Amino acid sequence: MNEIEQLLEQVTDHVRTSVRGYERRGRPLPGPVDTGQITRAEAILGFALPPLLASLYTRVGDGGFGPGQGLLSLRQAVLGYEQRRSSGWRWPEGVLPVADFGCGMDACVDCWSETGQVLLFDPNPGEPDLAWSVDAPSLAGWLHGWLDGTAWFCEESELGEECDLELAPWAEFRSRI
Template sequence: MNETEQEQLLERVAAHVRTSRQGAEGPLPAVASAVEVARVERIAASPLPPLLTGLYTRVANGGFGPEYGLLTLEQAIRTYEDMRASAWRWPEGVLPMADFGCGMLMCVDCRSDTAQVLLFDPNPGDPDLAWYVDAPGLADWLRGWLDGTAWFCEESGAGEEFDLELAPWPDLRSRT
């Protein structure tokens, strides 16, 4: 994704957030600072993908998006540290991005060239069965949310009408 495409996508997200939050309770969190981003990058031992950085530094520090919304950077890094210390074999550089309830987290693989989006679902109870590829890249994931075509969008019907079959994340063993 080139800079122009990234800029257009960030503008589209910001416009969608402004429109969808009209009448919402409370304001969005302020945008994240460069210091906050640097702290997350240090702890995650990986630079954040430019598009993810743009979401946090240009739209808001979380509080928008599907389901329960994007985590703030503080929530994301706290969850990351907690999961890295748990028995779930949490890969370095995979940052939790959004809470989908029931323990499920949408995550961004900061070490992937495309910022691959992964679904962490602990409900099967087996660490080898907890990681799935949700989107080949963050840009694809955002477009699916904005267009209402992603499985988690009510209007898509994919989560309810279809048997959702996400592919297991093939890089899990090599990354943990």
């Protein structure tokens, strides 16, 4: 079993065994999507989803689990991308919002990067150049941080509520708008 297969099993086990992870607001999590839905989403977006992200949707569930308020459903992620691309903010091509952290902050996957780099979009500074940071160099690493409780967004993290988050700016922002 390769590393990605192990990670998918860990996420699935965590979602199934975690009371908070398995049910949100008293509702069971949605089931997985089929590969046809992934294909349709990719056609609308104009780019492919990283294999790990597609596998989360097709093997674990259609959102509701994971960091922040949980992964967006595939439909919400596609709609979010379309809305942001047509909004006043200059939204980078190939960057898909995948999780809502509240206060306007979103975790996004750079679908053009080989590793599915995870970016944090925080519009609160008010400047597009300051809104983008690298949250994790890979989607796999981001998920590992969630699973083991070491990521900044985890309640169990040593950083806690009082952390002054200092993420590296995303250098590719200007070249992608």
